[in-house]
Amino acid sequence: MPAEFYYGVEVFLNGLMAGVMYSLVALGFVLIFKASGIFNYAQGIMALFAAMTLVGFQEGQIPFAHLINAVFGTEVHHFGWTMPTFLAILFALGMMLLFAFLVERLILKHLVNQEPIILFMATIGLAYFMEGFGDLMWGSNVKRLDVGIPQGGNFWIEENTAFLGGEEFYGFYLDTLDIYATVIAVVLVISLVLFSQYTKTGRALRAVADDHQAALSVGISLRGIWVIVWAIAGFVALVAGIMWGAKSGVQFSLSLIALKALPVLMLGGFTSIPGAIVGGLIIGVGEKMFEFLIGAPLLGGATENWFAYMLALMFLVFRPQGLFGEKIIERV
Amino acid sequence: MLYREVGEFKTSYTADQQTFPISFDKIAYFIALAIAFFVVPLIINDYWAKAILLPFLIFGIAAIGLNILTGYCGQVSLGSGGFMAVGAYACYKFMTAFPDLNLIICIVLSGGVTAMVGILFGLPSLRIKGFYLAVATLAAQFFLVWLFNKVGWFYNYTATGQINAPEREFLGIIISGPNSSPEAVYLVCLSFLTVLALIARNLTRGSFGRKWMAIRDMDIAAEIIGVNPLMAKLTAFGVSSFYVGISGALLFSVFLGAVEVGEVFGIQKSFLVLFMIIIGGLGSIFGSLAGAAFLVLMPVVLKNVMVGSMGWPVDIAAHFEFLIVGSLIVFFLIVEPHGFAMLWRIIKEKLRLWPFPH
Amino acid sequence: MLDSPQTDEKLLDVNNIEVIYNHVILVLKGVSLSVPKGGITALLGGNGAGKTTTLKAISNLLHSERGEVTKGTILYRGNPVADLNPAALVKSGVIQVMEGRHCFEHLTVEENLLTGSYTRSVSRGDIARDLDLVYTYFPRLKERRKSQAGYTSGGEQQMCAIGRALMSRPETVLLDEPSMGLAPQLVEEIFGIVKALNEKEGVSFLLAEQNTNVALRFAHYGYILESGRVVMDGPAAELRENPDVKEFYLGMSDEGRKSFRDVRSYRRRKRWLS
Amino acid sequence: TFPNLTYRTGPYAVNGIPYADGYADYMALLNSRDGGIGGEKINYIECETQYNTEKGVECYENTKGEGSLVYQPMSTGITYQLIPKATADGIPLLTMGYGRTSAANGKVFSHIFNYPANYWVGASAVINHILSLNNGNIKGKKIALVYHNSAYGKEPIRTLQELEKKHGFKLSLLPVDHPGQEQKSQWLQIRREKPDYVTMWGWGVMNPTAIQEAANIRFPMENFIGVWWSGSEGDVLPAGNGANGYKSLAMHNTGSDFPIYADLKKHVYDKGLAAGDGTSSGQVLYNRGLYAAMLATEAARLAQKMSGKANISPADMRDAMEAFSINEAQMASLGLPNFAPSFSVSCENHGGPGLAAIQQWDAKAKKWTMISDFIKTDAEVINALIAEDSAAYAAENKIKERCG
Amino acid sequence: MSRKTASLDSRDSYVTADGRTIGPAVMEMQNITLRFGGVVAIQDISFDIREGEIRAIIGPNGAGKSSMLNVINGFYHPQEGHVIYKGEVRKPLKPYEIAHQGIARTFQNIALFKGMSTLDNIMTGRLTHMKTGMLAQALWWGKAQKEEVENRAFVEQIVDFLEIQSIRKVPVGRLPYGLQKRVELGRALAAQPSLLLLDEPMAGMNVEEKEDMSRFILDVNEEFGTTIALIEHDMSVVMDLADRVVVMDYGRKIGDGTPDEVRSNQAVIDAYLGVSHD
Numbered sequence A: 001m002p003a004e005f006y007y008g009v010e011v012f013l014n015g016l017m018a019g020v021m022y023s024l025v026a027l028g029f030v031l032i033f034k035a036s037g038i039f040n041y042a043q044g045i046m047a048l049f050a051a052m053t054l055v056g057f058q059e060g061q062i063p064f065a066h067l068i069n070a071v072f073g074t075e076v077h078h079f080g081w082t083m084p085t086f087l088a089i090l091f092a093l094g095m096m097l098l099f100a101f102l103v104e105r106l107i108l109k110h111l112v113n114q115e116p117i118i119l120f121m122a123t124i125g126l127a128y129f130m131e132g133f134g135d136l137m138w139g140s141n142v143k144r145l146d147v148g149i150p151q152g153g154n155f156w157i158e159e160n161t162a163f164l165g166g167e168e169f170y171g172f173y174l175d176t177l178d179i180y181a182t183v184i185a186v187v188l189v190i191s192l193v194l195f196s197q198y199t200k201t202g203r204a205l206r207a208v209a210d211d212h213q214a215a216l217s218v219g220i221s222l223r224g225i226w227v228i229v230w231a232i233a234g235f236v237a238l239v240a241g242i243m244w245g246a247k248s249g250v251q252f253s254l255s256l257i258a259l260k261a262l263p264v265l266m267l268g269g270f271t272s273i274p275g276a277i278v279g280g281l282i283i284g285v286g287e288k289m290f291e292f293l294i295g296a297p298l299l300g301g302a303t304e305n306w307f308a309y310m311l312a313l314m315f316l317v318f319r320p321q322g323l324f325g326e327k328i329i330e331r332v
Numbered sequence B: 001m002l003y004r005e006v007g008e009f010k011t012s013y014t015a016d017q018q019t020f021p022i023s024f025d026k027i028a029y030f031i032a033l034a035i036a037f038f039v040v041p042l043i044i045n046d047y048w049a050k051a052i053l054l055p056f057l058i059f060g061i062a063a064i065g066l067n068i069l070t071g072y073c074g075q076v077s078l079g080s081g082g083f084m085a086v087g088a089y090a091c092y093k094f095m096t097a098f099p100d101l102n103l104i105i106c107i108v109l110s111g112g113v114t115a116m117v118g119i120l121f122g123l124p125s126l127r128i129k130g131f132y133l134a135v136a137t138l139a140a141q142f143f144l145v146w147l148f149n150k151v152g153w154f155y156n157y158t159a160t161g162q163i164n165a166p167e168r169e170f171l172g173i174i175i176s177g178p179n180s181s182p183e184a185v186y187l188v189c190l191s192f193l194t195v196l197a198l199i200a201r202n203l204t205r206g207s208f209g210r211k212w213m214a215i216r217d218m219d220i221a222a223e224i225i226g227v228n229p230l231m232a233k234l235t236a237f238g239v240s241s242f243y244v245g246i247s248g249a250l251l252f253s254v255f256l257g258a259v260e261v262g263e264v265f266g267i268q269k270s271f272l273v274l275f276m277i278i279i280g281g282l283g284s285i286f287g288s289l290a291g292a293a294f295l296v297l298m299p300v301v302l303k304n305v306m307v308g309s310m311g312w313p314v315d316i317a318a319h320f321e322f323l324i325v326g327s328l329i330v331f332f333l334i335v336e337p338h339g340f341a342m343l344w345r346i347i348k349e350k351l352r353l354w355p356f357p358h
Numbered sequence C: 001m002l003d004s005p006q007t008d009e010k011l012l013d014v015n016n017i018e019v020i021y022n023h024v025i026l027v028l029k030g031v032s033l034s035v036p037k038g039g040i041t042a043l044l045g046g047n048g049a050g051k052t053t054t055l056k057a058i059s060n061l062l063h064s065e066r067g068e069v070t071k072g073t074i075l076y077r078g079n080p081v082a083d084l085n086p087a088a089l090v091k092s093g094v095i096q097v098m099e100g101r102h103c104f105e106h107l108t109v110e111e112n113l114l115t116g117s118y119t120r121s122v123s124r125g126d127i128a129r130d131l132d133l134v135y136t137y138f139p140r141l142k143e144r145r146k147s148q149a150g151y152t153s154g155g156e157q158q159m160c161a162i163g164r165a166l167m168s169r170p171e172t173v174l175l176d177e178p179s180m181g182l183a184p185q186l187v188e189e190i191f192g193i194v195k196a197l198n199e200k201e202g203v204s205f206l207l208a209e210q211n212t213n214v215a216l217r218f219a220h221y222g223y224i225l226e227s228g229r230v231v232m233d234g235p236a237a238e239l240r241e242n243p244d245v246k247e248f249y250l251g252m253s254d255e256g257r258k259s260f261r262d263v264r265s266y267r268r269r270k271r272w273l274s
Numbered sequence D: 001t002f003p004n005l006t007y008r009t010g011p012y013a014v015n016g017i018p019y020a021d022g023y024a025d026y027m028a029l030l031n032s033r034d035g036g037i038g039g040e041k042i043n044y045i046e047c048e049t050q051y052n053t054e055k056g057v058e059c060y061e062n063t064k065g066e067g068s069l070v071y072q073p074m075s076t077g078i079t080y081q082l083i084p085k086a087t088a089d090g091i092p093l094l095t096m097g098y099g100r101t102s103a104a105n106g107k108v109f110s111h112i113f114n115y116p117a118n119y120w121v122g123a124s125a126v127i128n129h130i131l132s133l134n135n136g137n138i139k140g141k142k143i144a145l146v147y148h149n150s151a152y153g154k155e156p157i158r159t160l161q162e163l164e165k166k167h168g169f170k171l172s173l174l175p176v177d178h179p180g181q182e183q184k185s186q187w188l189q190i191r192r193e194k195p196d197y198v199t200m201w202g203w204g205v206m207n208p209t210a211i212q213e214a215a216n217i218r219f220p221m222e223n224f225i226g227v228w229w230s231g232s233e234g235d236v237l238p239a240g241n242g243a244n245g246y247k248s249l250a251m252h253n254t255g256s257d258f259p260i261y262a263d264l265k266k267h268v269y270d271k272g273l274a275a276g277d278g279t280s281s282g283q284v285l286y287n288r289g290l291y292a293a294m295l296a297t298e299a300a301r302l303a304q305k306m307s308g309k310a311n312i313s314p315a316d317m318r319d320a321m322e323a324f325s326i327n328e329a330q331m332a333s334l335g336l337p338n339f340a341p342s343f344s345v346s347c348e349n350h351g352g353p354g355l356a357a358i359q360q361w362d363a364k365a366k367k368w369t370m371i372s373d374f375i376k377t378d379a380e381v382i383n384a385l386i387a388e389d390s391a392a393y394a395a396e397n398k399i400k401e402r403c404g
Numbered sequence E: 001m002s003r004k005t006a007s008l009d010s011r012d013s014y015v016t017a018d019g020r021t022i023g024p025a026v027m028e029m030q031n032i033t034l035r036f037g038g039v040v041a042i043q044d045i046s047f048d049i050r051e052g053e054i055r056a057i058i059g060p061n062g063a064g065k066s067s068m069l070n071v072i073n074g075f076y077h078p079q080e081g082h083v084i085y086k087g088e089v090r091k092p093l094k095p096y097e098i099a100h101q102g103i104a105r106t107f108q109n110i111a112l113f114k115g116m117s118t119l120d121n122i123m124t125g126r127l128t129h130m131k132t133g134m135l136a137q138a139l140w141w142g143k144a145q146k147e148e149v150e151n152r153a154f155v156e157q158i159v160d161f162l163e164i165q166s167i168r169k170v171p172v173g174r175l176p177y178g179l180q181k182r183v184e185l186g187r188a189l190a191a192q193p194s195l196l197l198l199d200e201p202m203a204g205m206n207v208e209e210k211e212d213m214s215r216f217i218l219d220v221n222e223e224f225g226t227t228i229a230l231i232e233h234d235m236s237v238v239m240d241l242a243d244r245v246v247v248m249d250y251g252r253k254i255g256d257g258t259p260d261e262v263r264s265n266q267a268v269i270d271a272y273l274g275v276s277h278d
């Protein structure tokens, strides 16, 4: 086999890994969509906010320090302690729970039974709010996030595959962080599938997504459902935030990974948890392979962004509800 | 009874179909238009033009365009940024390839080009619906931006891919380039907006508008009563892209003058225009304008208040700006999910009853 | 109904309520009614009289339609329902079957039924038994149990909605036009079920119906609503004999029922209030 | 009046904050220590652009009425916007190390100044550095350019292509789309092609991601050279130890070992006048803010001298910038000895000396250190390109050359 | 097999007792079978609809009545069988093409356009008659305006006819159920169809409203000569209005004939009527 082939395989493998990273973000979208029919534009910002909070707790940052200093002319920045990662994660989770609670209280509660696009708009408002709020609380400078997951090419794999492909090939490159991400994603997906498919709450989630009013009328408490779902989505956002934050620091751009999750979402189907994973894998592999085979050599590169969407679009033309999405009911 | 319609009887269907059936409204609109055309140009300065009025007028056009597609025809699109880019680059190509062609014609032609591109990207809408379609239009957004960034022909092979609007005159007055006066560019944009808003109004009250709305409200039923869904959707995509293209062309040629595609026509623009119509009111021309005004004006006002009047540090002010705009969006949605247009209608209904509660 | 289990205890007491939609549209203009424990109470009236609105006001679903109760009180067992959210209301035993079916289209028929038992914390066995019971009431549902509710016929959806409400083991059921779209045989059956539940299990019903004929046959007491006001009320038997009711709601005149073909010349509706 | 178009929020806030802090602190220092410039108090205005073109225009229009002397938009996109406008309004623009490179040709761009360095100088400096590492012969070497897929990132391409012809190396181009968090493809390609050197024109989150990926594939960091916008603390810190040895261009010295910091502490920080929270002080971009402010205020000082008025106009400012020169003695007296090269500007040359240095990151010490002097760049190649590009601009906009 | 198969008398016309002319068959369904996965909604059903008659389709819930209407107007395509319309075997057309052939309908679960006013909803029914191009409409030129006014005048007639003047400008979403049904009828009438399909037009109405509705249906049938196919569960309405009745059960046809014939058909009584009515 020529080295080119193995490089192709390497790109393929890395595509899978990148796909998993997208899936982590897409999962959050799916959860909320499934449970309330809301397309949550704020998911990206939630990931950023969760990561910021985590770092903030870890490093003992004083929240709103900048504002406090500006108002009172003080110079406070840090509490002066650093928190163990585990504890910080717990606190960050608590924060996301509180967040879910407030979202329900202040926004969703008032928008029961509205059309999806209006709920979508509300999440946009939420995203704006969080963007300002997060920066105000933790500052908009770049932060290093370290929860102890190793990063960088995995030596073991690299060395043990170097014999393939002769001189020109030096073993498969796989990022250790991505391998961790894969494991975490698989665990997450399995548990979420179990939750939504086999519990009473899971069924209630799907009922709420279909018809708010009817759900209310049979006694499903929208409030409870929403708090649960947003809290889980917050947790997923935290996981995504940690993985992506470890890659390139915690800063505003972290929220833009949402854009990479959208094609995954539409390919897998907005309502399917396994879809998020499968969609991620297809998108990851598709865009990386396209860039490798066609994009970089023939089109001058940087094709990944649009190709991901085009790929998803092609799938949709054949399955308008995505690969695993619930069939769109068309009846009169 | 501050606001009255009592005592107005329509004696013909033509009269009943007017744009402003209530004469109070009509007078108010004419006064507003007269002020916009005759008074504002006298007092306008660079800041008002560039910071507030031009963005408002130009995004107003884009918002009307998107509202035709999303508000009237129910096809959510996140490709507006890309379509604006098509308008801008088409305009640039027309301006540089035919230096003698009048800029106004260039702009209209750019709208036409964009309409074509819009129709092309509208084809999947026959099968793909709702949020799936919204995300699918992102494919257009990313692809178009990539294309204009990549293919040298579009930017005449300049070193960095920026495009610059050369100076052009209309009726002897400079309307593009750095030497154009604020009142000239303002009037150009205002005229475009006025004409386009009227056309939009005409289209939406006629049979095309009804076809679109029927598709929006229930596409299957619409098809069964005789609406060809493909035609209805494609015409909506076409008309909408025409508007969006014109606004892109205006944004480039008379407002910014120099444009880099990724920065000016990025995904943020698509979202911005969508926000405008949702906040303003889906399916309402007035709402498009109200939404555009809100999202253009709000940040400027907030900034001026917080930084200018209260002397806050700019970064805190910027964070608060997001915070406040976000809260206001949510607040307005809770007060009236159907946007400013609906809010306005309810206020009118209340005024009609006033001072009696019901 | 001589064997009626109806008692004098007022379960539900609606007191002079006013409902406004969207802050401007006044729909109910002072409606009062009460549902006794163990009774079947019918709410009659033409299109747009406000029956649905009344039921929604009781079950606290108006919020989601941008409507609100601006005057008056609604008490369930003496407690104002305004304090309870719809879920709590279901827990305390009041459930509504909404007009226009409102099934969860993407869920299967069986899953739809199961959501009805959401508020109950009982064993799976109990729920399975209730499910079987609903299937014996509506055998058609059993056949279609695995199909998505969105793809079932109108009548099947109606059965599904009613079955779903029964799954919550309610104490009071607010039924909004249960007969709509059902075959005549089934209408009889449904009212039979209502009657059976009422008699055997003491479930109380508030029943909004257009099918006056059947409704008055099964109900103990009736209210007639027009343009947001109660214009007449009385025991069902009396209402059935009332000449106005006979003419306008039962379609009978002195000569008996007229053929629909013969009501060519237009009859001006008599309004009690207008 | 000195307006400063900052971006403390949005995707590029990371880079915008330290720069804005430095700029603001320098202005605060002059006001608090000297009472302004030549007795005239500085009116310092910040305006937040979020790196967004329309907001930049809004800021420009908002502040230009207040007698703004010079604009430094810190964004190539906004610069392109403002070039024709500022020229028409008669307000000078100083775009140090960014913006439109060919604006160095003062004959065409009367109001635009991009001293002390520009992208093409930068590109050439990178190649010169590589040349010096290879004893002047890089024939057949492979060099990859990883760039932000925008006007900014594309700036060095022409120059590198010219130099490629001249020196016989092989250039490959790897664009990265905004925002640049996902660069697997690019770095796998680098891993396959094994270029000898990688250079980078990045901004925002693209920088730390690239450095992290380079570390991940164990690319030798000392062969990875970024432009001056890819060489600040925020870019290397997230990669931790992996970033050790990474190089970047510099147009001024690094660190806080300058007398001016004592003054800053005394007159600004301790009085609570600091713009930031203190973490940015001494960072590369903070120093760049200081430098930018210094160049602007020194030009203003010169303008006061030339016009004889304390309260100068933008036109005076422009004339002074065209006659501007700065040398080591001046800088030392400002508390910035050995900070940046001396140079002077002329009517023809708005671009300064064309010098750039190399700095390297020491991950243990968490410090940038200068590892070269300010080296001369390939003026021959660059000037030809500048002449060509500015001629095209002049033709397109019907501008007659000046200085003749 | 374009013109054959219909039994001889389906081509003949006759005159009913109350003086209406019932023409030859306009629509013939031949051996229609429709399946959804495992569910057989319609099984080998044939019947015809004659010009000018009121044809009722009845049957228990889930029998396949609505599906039958969906086959007639092209929303479902049967796996087997033919639809013969005006003497020709109909090719598989899109629903909107069939609408242009003059078939209009109302829906069981009201399918009005919720965001539009009553008037606009009825105007959408006229779409098949409105032809001006986009440019003319954009400028509201003479022709566009003229067409609009003419059609509007027609629609106003329907509004008057249905007595819904007072809700002309009200968004239909706010209307009570019964009125929505009436608006839907208006929308279908606006198309001036030659064949009108009504799916449970009287569900959710009280007697008085049913009387009104019956009157509308009869008037349409008599004055415009419109052929009507009607699904309804209220037997008294069906028996009074219909000329002929098809009875379906579990997708099969179990009866077909005049109301009296059907009423006395034992299979029908067992499956549907339960006890014989009135």
Ligand SMILES: Nc1ncnc2c1ncn2[C@@H]1O[C@H](COP(=O)(O)OP(=O)(O)OP(=O)(O)O)[C@@H](O)[C@H]1O
Pocket (backbone or CB within 6 Å): C021, C022, C025, C027, C045, C046, C047, C048, C049, C050, C051, C052, C053, C054, C065, C099, C210, E173, E174, E175, E176, E177, E178, E179, E204
């Ligand atoms: N969401 C709403 N917004 C505005 N008005 C409404 C709304 N819902 C109902 N209405 C109005 O309230 C009045 C009463 O409606 P309601 O649905 O309660 O009548 P109903 O008696 O149930 O009639 P039907 O028998 O047709 O179901 C109607 O005139 C209707 O127009």
Ligand SMILES: Nc1ncnc2c1ncn2[C@@H]1O[C@H](COP(=O)(O)OP(=O)(O)OP(=O)(O)O)[C@@H](O)[C@H]1O
Pocket (backbone or CB within 6 Å): A331, C144, C151, C152, C153, C154, C155, C156, C181, E036, E039, E040, E041, E059, E060, E061, E062, E063, E064, E065, E066, E067, E068, E108
């Ligand atoms: N699109 C579809 N997919 C799957 N099953 C369907 C579909 N449409 C109809 N059915 C099934 O076909 C059968 C007939 O449905 P149809 O709606 O025609 O009944 P109907 O006679 O109109 O009953 P009703 O009186 O209750 O409205 C039902 O069992 C229904 O579930």
Ligand SMILES: [Mg+2]
Pocket (backbone or CB within 6 Å): C051, C052, C053, C099, C176, E177
């Ligand atoms: Mg009702």
Ligand SMILES: [Mg+2]
Pocket (backbone or CB within 6 Å): C153, C154, C155, E065, E066, E067, E108, E199
């Ligand atoms: Mg049916």
